[in-house]
Amino acid sequence: MSIRGALLVAALPGVFLSWATPATAVPLGGDDDESGVVEAHGFISQGLIKTTGNNYLAKSKEGSFDFTEVGINFTTHPTERLRLGVQLFANKLGATGDFNAKADWFYLDYRWRDWFGIRAGRVKLPFGLYNDTSDIDAARVPVLLPQSVYPINNRNYLLAQTGVELYGYVNLRAAGALDYRLYGGTISIALPPPTPSVTPPPRQTTELRIPFVLGGRLLWDTPLQGLRLGGSLQVLRIDFAQLFAMTVAMPPTETMPEGTPAKPAAVITGIAPVVLWVASLEYAAHDWLLAAEYSRWYLKVTDSSDPTRLSNATLPTSERAYAMTAYRVRRWFQPGVHYAFFFPDVNKRSGPGVVQHDFAGTLRFDINDHWLVKLEGHYMHGVAGVSPALNNNLSGNALAQDWVVLFLKTTAYF
C-alpha cells in the first residue's frame, strides 16, 4: 500500500464536503414553524486496513480499502409527539456489503410522555452502551469499537430489528434517572457470498433466519454527572441451514475403534437459541471518557436434522470484556486507548486459537466540524476473533498468534 493511496483515503471526504450543507435553516418564526421540517444528515467513511500475520475483516495483509460506509437520513415530526425517520446505508467491509444500499433504520416514533414512548419499524438494537451507534464513526474515538463486545462481522445479526420498541426516561430526582428500552421483533439477514478459498470449509452456512429477538437495556444516570451504569439482555432464535462437505471414510483408531464411514455432502438444518447479556459502566464528563463492559453469550443447537453430523448440544459460553479511555486534549485532537479480551469458551482462557487479547491506541484528528481523520493501531495476541474464511480456512493453531492491525480512516458528516 503506497503513501499516495493512504493520502487519497484521507482526502476523499473533501469532495463530499463540497456539497454538504447544514441540515436545516433554523426557523426563527412562531411555534408551529418547526412541524413538518425535514432534517437531513449524512456521512461518508473510507478506511484502509493493513495487518501483519493474518487477514482481518478483509484481505488486509496486502492492505485493503474494502472498508467503506455511506449513510444518509431524513427525519421529521409532523406533530409535537410524532416523529418519522429513515436512514439509507451502504457499506463494504471485506466480503460483506458490496455497497448495496438498504434501509438501515426507519420508524415512526410516538413520545407520549418522557417516561413512555413507542417506536415501530426497523430500530437499532440497544445492546450495551454503543451497539446502536456502532456504525457512527464520528460519535466515538476508536475506528473499531472493542471487537469482543461489538464484533463488526456480526453487524447483520446484532444491529437492528424490525418490530416495536418501548422506551422512556424516568426522573428519580436526587437518585438520578433511568433510561429504559424494551424491544421485540425479527431480524432479516442477507448472507455474504462465500469467500473463495483454496481449502473448502468443512461446513458453510447457507441460510439464516431470526424469527424473533426480544430484549432490553436499562441505564441508570447516577447522581454523579456523567456516570452511567446499566445492563442489557437479548434473547433470540436463529434458524439455520449449513452445507456439510463430503467426508471420506476413516479407518479404526485407538480412540475411534469403529472408524467413521464416508458421508456425502448434505444440507443440515437446526435451531440455535441465543442469550446475550452485557453489564456497562461509562463516565463521560468534560473531556474525559471512561467506559468498561463485561458480557457473556450463550448458544446451543437444537432440532438438528442430522444429529450424527450436527449434534444437539449446548455450545461453550463466550466471555467478552473491554476497558476504554479517551481524552480530548484540544478541540481537534483526541487520543484514546482500549484493551479488550475475547474467550470463545469461558472455560479455556489460554492456548492458540481460543483467546484474543486486543491492545489498541487511536489518534483522532477533527479537521473541522464536519471532517475527521483517525489513525489506529492494534497489537493482537491470539486469533479467536479472526475469520478462518479470510485465512484459507486454516485452523487457529496455524495462524500467527501475535500480530498487528493498522487503520487509517476518514469520515465526513453533516
Next chain:
Amino acid sequence: MRRIVSILVFAVALTVTGAFFISARPHAAQPAFQLIVNEKNPVTSVERKFVEEAFLKKVSRWSTGNLIRPVDLSPGSAARSQFSQDILGRSVAAVKSYWQQLIFSGRDVPPPEVDTEEQVVRYVVNHGGAVGYVSGGAVANGTKILTVR
C-alpha cells in the same frame, strides 16, 4: 540603577494588579451566560439537572406541559462553551459527539443552532416554550432570565 529597578517592579505590580481588577470586576458582576425563556413562561427557576436534560432532549416538557424548545449558540461562542461546561458537564465537542450518536441511530436531532445572541433572543421571543442562553451582559428584551438552582 536601584531606582530604575524599583520603578520597573512597581510598574509591573501595578499592571498585574490593574489587570486583575479589570478582569475580575466585570467577571464578578456578570455571569458568563444567562438562561432566558419567553416572558410568558410562568417558570422562574429550574434545577441545573433539568436544564441539562432539556438541552440533551431527555425531557421534552415544562412543568406546565408546554413543549421545551432549546436553542443553542454556534459552537465557537464563548457563552456556549461556558454553558456546556457548567450545565451539561462536558465540552462542546463532547456534546456534538452525543448528538452524532442520536442523529445517526435515529433517536433524535440536536436543538437548532443560531449564530448570534440576537437570533437566540428572537427565537425565544417567538417560541412560547423556548429556552436559550446569552452572555452575561447581553440585553434580551422580550425574554425573562431564568434562575438556575
